[in-house]
Amino acid sequence: MSTNDTGLLAEAFFRDRYAIDQAAAADLLGIAMSRGGEHAELYFEHREGSNIVFEQQAVKTASRSTTQGVGIRVVLGDAIGYAYTEDLSRDATRRAADTAARIASRGTTAPPIDVMHFESANYYAPEASTLGVAPAGKVGLIRRADSAARAFDPSIARVDINFIDEMKHVMIVTSDGRIAGDVQPLVRFNVSCLSERNGNRQTARWGGGGRMGMSYFDTHSPEALAGEAARQSVVLQSAIDAPAGTFPVVLAAGDSGILLHEAIGHGLEADFNRKKTSNYSDAMGELVASPLCTVVDDGTIQDSRGSINIDDEGNAPGYNVLIEDGVLRGYIQDRISTRHFKVAPTGNGRRQSFKHYPMPRMTNTYMLAGQSAPDDIIRSVERGIYCVAFNGGQVNISNGDFVFSVTEGYMIEGGRITAPIKNVNLIGNGPDVLRKVTAVGSDFALSDGRWTCGKDGQSVPVGVGIPTTLISGITVGGTAM
Amino acid sequence: MNEDLRSLASDVVDKARALGADEADAYVRSGVESTVSVRMSKIEKLIEAGARSGTIRVIKDKRTAVCNTSDLTPKALDEMVRTAVELARISEPDVYAGLPDKEDLATGMGAALQLYDERIESLGVDEMKDIVLRAEQVAFDFDPRITNSEGAEFGAERGLLVLANSLGFCGSYPYTAASFSVAVMADDADGKKRNDYWFSAERMLHRLADPVEVGRRAAERAVRKIGARKISTREVPVVWDPVMTARLAGAVAGAASGEALFKRSTFLADREGMAIASPLVSIACDSTLPAQLGSRPFDGEGVRTRRNPLVEGGVFRQFLFDSYYARRMSRRTTGSASRSGDAITIGDGNLVFEAGTTDPAEIVAGVHEGLYLTDLMGFGTNLTTGDFSRGAAGMWIERGRLAYPVTEINVSGNLNDMLASIDAVGTDLQWLGGSAAPTVRMTRMVVSGL
Numbered sequence: 001m002s003t004n005d006t007g008l009l010a011e012a013f014f015r016d017r018y019a020i021d022q023a024a025a026a027d028l029l030g031i032a033m034s035r036g037g038e039h040a041e042l043y044f045e046h047r048e049g050s051n052i053v054f055e056q057q058a059v060k061t062a063s064r065s066t067t068q069g070v071g072i073r074v075v076l077g078d079a080i081g082y083a084y085t086e087d088l089s090r091d092a093t094r095r096a097a098d099t100a101a102r103i104a105s106r107g108t109t110a111p112p113i114d115v116m117h118f119e120s121a122n123y124y125a126p127e128a129s130t131l132g133v134a135p136a137g138k139v140g141l142i143r144r145a146d147s148a149a150r151a152f153d154p155s156i157a158r159v160d161i162n163f164i165d166e167m168k169h170v171m172i173v174t175s176d177g178r179i180a181g182d183v184q185p186l187v188r189f190n191v192s193c194l195s196e197r198n199g200n201r202q203t204a205r206w207g208g209g210g211r212m213g214m215s216y217f218d219t220h221s222p223e224a225l226a227g228e229a230a231r232q233s234v235v236l237q238s239a240i241d242a243p244a245g246t247f248p249v250v251l252a253a254g255d256s257g258i259l260l261h262e263a264i265g266h267g268l269e270a271d272f273n274r275k276k277t278s279n280y281s282d283a284m285g286e287l288v289a290s291p292l293c294t295v296v297d298d299g300t301i302q303d304s305r306g307s308i309n310i311d312d313e314g315n316a317p318g319y320n321v322l323i324e325d326g327v328l329r330g331y332i333q334d335r336i337s338t339r340h341f342k343v344a345p346t347g348n349g350r351r352q353s354f355k356h357y358p359m360p361r362m363t364n365t366y367m368l369a370g371q372s373a374p375d376d377i378i379r380s381v382e383r384g385i386y387c388v389a390f391n392g393g394q395v396n397i398s399n400g401d402f403v404f405s406v407t408e409g410y411m412i413e414g415g416r417i418t419a420p421i422k423n424v425n426l427i428g429n430g431p432d433v434l435r436k437v438t439a440v441g442s443d444f445a446l447s448d449g450r451w452t453c454g455k456d457g458q459s460v461p462v463g464v465g466i467p468t469t470l471i472s473g474i475t476v477g478g479t480a481m
Numbered sequence: 482m483n484e485d486l487r488s489l490a491s492d493v494v495d496k497a498r499a500l501g502a503d504e505a506d507a508y509v510r511s512g513v514e515s516t517v518s519v520r521m522s523k524i525e526k527l528i529e530a531g532a533r534s535g536t537i538r539v540i541k542d543k544r545t546a547v548c549n550t551s552d553l554t555p556k557a558l559d560e561m562v563r564t565a566v567e568l569a570r571i572s573e574p575d576v577y578a579g580l581p582d583k584e585d586l587a588t589g590m591g592a593a594l595q596l597y598d599e600r601i602e603s604l605g606v607d608e609m610k611d612i613v614l615r616a617e618q619v620a621f622d623f624d625p626r627i628t629n630s631e632g633a634e635f636g637a638e639r640g641l642l643v644l645a646n647s648l649g650f651c652g653s654y655p656y657t658a659a660s661f662s663v664a665v666m667a668d669d670a671d672g673k674k675r676n677d678y679w680f681s682a683e684r685m686l687h688r689l690a691d692p693v694e695v696g697r698r699a700a701e702r703a704v705r706k707i708g709a710r711k712i713s714t715r716e717v718p719v720v721w722d723p724v725m726t727a728r729l730a731g732a733v734a735g736a737a738s739g740e741a742l743f744k745r746s747t748f749l750a751d752r753e754g755m756a757i758a759s760p761l762v763s764i765a766c767d768s769t770l771p772a773q774l775g776s777r778p779f780d781g782e783g784v785r786t787r788r789n790p791l792v793e794g795g796v797f798r799q800f801l802f803d804s805y806y807a808r809r810m811s812r813r814t815t816g817s818a819s820r821s822g823d824a825i826t827i828g829d830g831n832l833v834f835e836a837g838t839t840d841p842a843e844i845v846a847g848v849h850e851g852l853y854l855t856d857l858m859g860f861g862t863n864l865t866t867g868d869f870s871r872g873a874a875g876m877w878i879e880r881g882r883l884a885y886p887v888t889e890i891n892v893s894g895n896l897n898d899m900l901a902s903i904d905a906v907g908t909d910l911q912w913l914g915g916s917a918a919p920t921v922r923m924t925r926m927v928v929s930g931l
Contacts, residue, residue: 005748010858022509029491049823049827051804051823052571055744058573058575059547059571059572059573060571060572060575061545061546061547061572062545062547062549062568062571062572063546063547063548063549063568063823063824064546064547064549064565064823065548065550065822065823066548066549066550066551066552066557066561067550067551068551069551078523078525079523079524079525079526079527079529080525081528081529082526082528082529082530083528083529083530083713084530084532085530086531086551086552087534089919094614096530099530100525103524103527108560135568135571136571139571154770157745158744158745160580160744162866163546194744194745194746196745196864199747201649201746201750201865201866202865202866203746203863212552242870243892244714244893244927244929245714245929245930245931246714246930247820253776256745257770275520275629275631276629276675277629277631277666277676279673279674284667287848288661293915316840355530355532357526359527390796391860392859392860393859393860394858394859394860394872396676396858398631398666398674398675399673399674399675399676401858401862401874401889402858402872403858403859403871403872403889403891404859404860404871405859405861421894422866422867422871423861423863423868423869423870423895424861425859425861425870425871425872425891426860427873427890427891427929428889429860429889450789473891475711475889475891475929475931476870476891477861477870477871477890477891477892477927477928477929477931478870478893478929479870479894479926480868481714481718481893481927
């Protein structure tokens, strides 16, 4: 038995607090399978979260929340019955199991289920959580950030800061006899700055975090996070209108990985491909991107916001190659899709909470480093756009059309980065844009932990990453004609 | 259940007071939801669950803390209240903290609002399934080019919401909601897929649209995208379909938040009483419309709700406030507090962009060359500056007619110019769940493409 196995900690947690042990779980699975379901799983969750809201140089509100419950899923073919309850008593959980069972109606007697512990990985340390840290310590960091932002430039008129953290205990028990669990810390520090100069107001947000404790701030000082938000808001003061039309675009390393997430990541989620509603359906083994592109989804990066020790269906996360040298190699799978495609689990069955059923979801999605020197990439562009920071993107899975909004961008003129631009949106088509990747830098960077992915109304924390990348042409939605 | 939850909320408030809180309010919600989804005529998901939560806000020495839990057992609630009182110590004194003024609290419980439909109690899985199966089938039958479906889903919920506070207020109301949607895909010539959806959402079952109508509109919207192409960059008039106009109204409401005013992160700061849009534009938040999804007798702090005009004849009338930001800005709450989890945000009622006098067909007919906007994508709305730049799709208008679909384009402008340039507002007010809007036309926006 490994002392680093977070699953054992989670199992002990649910056993001690709610008297849910292997026998109780097996009993619930028996009920869930009693009407002829092919597979059942229980997802127990206990989440504690805290949030400190700091506005106008004072803590406005400190809050704390606790949620607990179990989600029970019964699978029959591609169909699912799902029920959840916040009441973890024997009666309430048995009722939920019976409700979920009703997706099937064959009225068979399920054989008894023996559950065996399945070991979890160790990609972050549960004891590192900031949740137990005295609030005064967190407020100290917030004040340092506030001072740094205000000191950055006299135009900084407003600073708002949030310190958000959570600790999640999860335990997954499946009818194929697996019991697994995880203890998931998550911290996020957000800074929003408003710069006001001669009536021109510009806001910028920055932040970061991960599955870490206070040690996150050893490498990411509150001053640096706040300084970044302040710097971006000040840069926008002198930004000019972005051009409209199609231009070469250079993506800076790191945060620009959001482009991969939108342009290709969602389209490679296997549920869409199983239903043939993705533009990547039936494209396995085909060249779907420039040969310079190798894209992976990797749930195993130490301490990263998108990492997991076990997925929400009880499978181990992995390093999964999606696209290798431009060729489509794999989808992002959940349990239903692995059965459909007859492939091994990839550890991407994730969900927002016990109120939600699992789906194929990304973890940390990134492109591997290439050969080009980043400076050479910029020098190669006569007139184009350089994108550094983003506030989000969206994709239409079925045809690959996507957009993403650039919050810090610059013109490239004669191979040099020149004026900052504002009001920039990039719009394109996933497969089309990935075929137009003409240079990939040697400078890979992962985003700091600030991204959340939404799908079907469910949010999960993710990571993104990319090296400096040149796309030969992409539509820039600006206002300057 | 009704009385139990009311006394539970009152007890939590009393407990907080006993532990030393100067003021407190408790917000308790308990509900049941069911979802049935089908895809390709087969059942795909069946979800049934009960959900509940309790939230306590305490104010002690003008310091605020909030705690919430999904565990409503007496032990867990005790712990929640204790934690909240302790947590209040780390907040900082804030003279603006506190409950609303007593005279702003609601007195009636909105019986006339028709927020609850008993029919939903007895709504069975089979009935929900039949509606979505029918809607999906109608969509498939509409056109042979409809070849795939992302599914059709019916959702129903009912519950009770209770708010009690230390001013002696204890309000509650039962609510229901029912909705269904269909999303289908059409095959395009180049192997590309074109998708769209339609839906209906209401509090009352009998007010839901006919599944035939919803299925047909979903199919129609997908099929009209077949053959979509890119266009070159130009500046043209843009006609917003009602779904898009509702989003535009949403941006205005976001900029009218009293919190944004306090943070100066809105382009509407300092502009109350000034013209911010064409005289044809009127937008209001209204929580008092019978049977609408956004209606409610009191807001997230127990304050009586009302109709809040935001824009009247192009003139910006007011910001929306909860009691905190109202005090900060020396205003009065507008009954616009919304509660979710541990947060109070500003968000109000049904958002209505009021109908105008122009026939929607005439609005399109009046455009020589332009864009009929049906889709917006992404996050490119900057409420601080009003800068607007969003991915888009729609139909290209040539000589007053919808000529062909366009995609992979971007529309940009600044909300100030965009709102001022509205030169036609349609008669076709369309309700879309908790919002309503007509077709509108803007004289000029930059459309980026090739």
